[in-house]
Amino acid sequence: MTRIARERTLWLMQNVLPHEPALRAWLRRKPVGNLEVDDVVQETYAILAGLESVHGIRNPKNYAFQTAYSVIISHLRRSRIVAIRTMADVDLLGVMIDEPSLEQQLSDRDELRQVAQAIAGLPDKCREVFTLRRVEGMSQREIAERLGISENTVEKHVAKGIRLLMRIFGRGGKGGDYSSKGSAKEASEGEADDASGKLRD
Template identity: 30%
Template sequence: MNEEQDNDLAGWIKQYSVGLRRYFARRVNDADVDDLVQEVFVHLQAKRQDTAIDNPQSYTFTVARNVLISHYRRQKTRSHAFQESLTHEMEIPDFISPERTAIGIEEYRRVVQAILNLPPRARAAFQFHRFENMTYQAIAKRMGISKESVKELIHRALVQIRQARGEES
């Protein structure tokens, strides 16, 4: 490309960039406008190396329209792929059968009964920690015992609950 053609392209950029920005701004997100304008000038530069262009304004906006169509197609493909991925993620992998519901209810009852059967201090420490979201330090202060004692009480409670559920500790 010689210097005259470089100046000519620079002139086109100066002359048509504002109009192209306005053209794209009405049709796409603001974040995409500059990229699309740049893409138009990349196409123009490639075309100008092969062939002389008789009507630069008409050709520039024809290229802009084609770039916009390509942009819409890319967006449609991306959104379709995104929707497919969401659809796959939202599928319920396992049907919740009445049998599974009954098993869940029975396990819930066993856990509640295990909590109720805990020694009073272990049950209190466990409830403070799990249901009231208290720290070991806060529980120790409230119960008037050491933090290590709270840890031990909660550990014992968890072991008993796991045993009640049929898990090994």
């Protein structure tokens, strides 16, 4: 895989990202061996990004969950120590996922506000750069010229912004769905997200 196609990025954004908190919660409810939720999620994204076509996928949420399930199964097979107990746990994972409820759909309608809040919560300089890039649509080069800083610095602020958004979105932008293995640092930031919408870094 080289650079991901724009079309696939948008597909992941629209069809997988919104279900990531549910996927993580589901994976956490059924811990399997010492598999980390983050690892399964990343591998799931890798598989979905690498699919030749997604046209045939009618229910992306279901598909993402099934992919995560297959990731777990293949790891269990490779580990060779498939305890009966573990397999029973995995079988429970097999129950399939229902459609998002009306409530979920409605509660998602503040997505734009969520993006706005996330940007507002970025550290000062990072927020300024991110706003110019995302709200005003300026290029990194134009931002560098406008702010009188180097393009390298702009790139670093963009990277930092993306990193902080990665922590928020999909992992509990609505609170309470933080990574199961978060370090003390990450956990404290998670609380900060929920309480004030601000991020420290």
